[in-house]
Amino acid sequence: MLPVFKLSDGPVPLLAFHGIGQDHRVFEPLARALEGRYAVYAFDLFFHGAQPVAIPDGVLTKQTYAHFIRAFLHKHQIERFALIGYSMGGRFALATAEAFPEQTDELILLAPDGITVSPWYKLATGSGLGRWLFRYFLKHMPLFHRLGQFLISLRLINRSVLRFAETTLATAEQRELVYNAWIGFRHLRFNLQKLSGLFNQRFMRIRFFAGHFDQVLPVSLLNPLTRRLQSYELTVLKTGHNRLIEKVARLL
Incomplete structure (x- = not known):
């Protein structure tokens, strides 16, 4: 059983999934709201x-x-629920909605990962060679930084993306966590045609929140799913990636 923490009370159960390198505490401001x-x-x-x-x-x-x-649902005697996922947690919110569509009444996605798959993610996780190279660069961070600067010079990545990556990979513990998560979650991928068809058959409220200044998971990455949905809500806030949960908490 995954550790789960009840942060607030109310009539609607809301299952919350955090981003990489975080834990349940990131949702405490949202729960208060x-x-x-x-x-x-x-x-x-x-x-x-x-x-x-x-x-x-x-x-x-x-x-x-x-x-x-x-x-989890059996233990807590939950029949119907809402979902919220931030960044990497978006994969888990989508996977939950896909597995339990009849029980999902609301899906809230904050700059979600898993809709548009990054080519760098495919390269790092899609083959044995890619996974070896990913591990190698994580063990040689100065080389990782030089590679990042080279990709910036070719305009293949944004400087803020490299900054986010290096912050996320600042310690050996963080690098091990990121490696395990990237490799371990690589099968949480979606056929968007089938997924959107599943959602369109349900009276499921779907809400997207994105950051106008987010270069890590920009709003454009939502398009492969949103263009297939018959109904959804999109709110773009004047923030970057890291403060999106805080901004959404204030809005809600």
């Missing part, structure tokens, strides 16, 4: 939190993940 309306259940995802849970066999499948969520 939603007190009385939502019962926020914030998860510590695999490899994260004070008591990290490893993935069986090292790679998370959708079937294994659905088993975890089914056990």
